[in-house]
Amino acid sequence: GIAVDQCGLQMINRQCSSGLQAVAHIASAIQTKHITIGIGGGVESMSYYPMNSIKAPDVDWDVMQNNQTAMDCLIPMGITSENVVEAYRL
DSSP: OOOGGGEEEEEEEOSSSHHHHHHHHHHHHHHTTSOSEEEEEEEOOGGGSOGGGOOOOOSOHHHHHTOHHHHHTTSOHHHHHHHHHHHHTO
């Protein structure tokens, strides 16, 4: 078993990257020796998030469109995950 006084449990519930953030918190706690073992997990479901309620950022679009790196930052996470699957043949 896992000793209660040495284990961290991190759960996050938000619309995107909750599992990734929980694991990052646990990894950080282990690296800094706050805990020796931990469990990180998250729940996410973008189908419940009203994507049409997101407003476009207030930026100078003429400048943005001439900067590919800046435009790449605007790729939605759903498309990012598809790109990762394709790039690494997952």
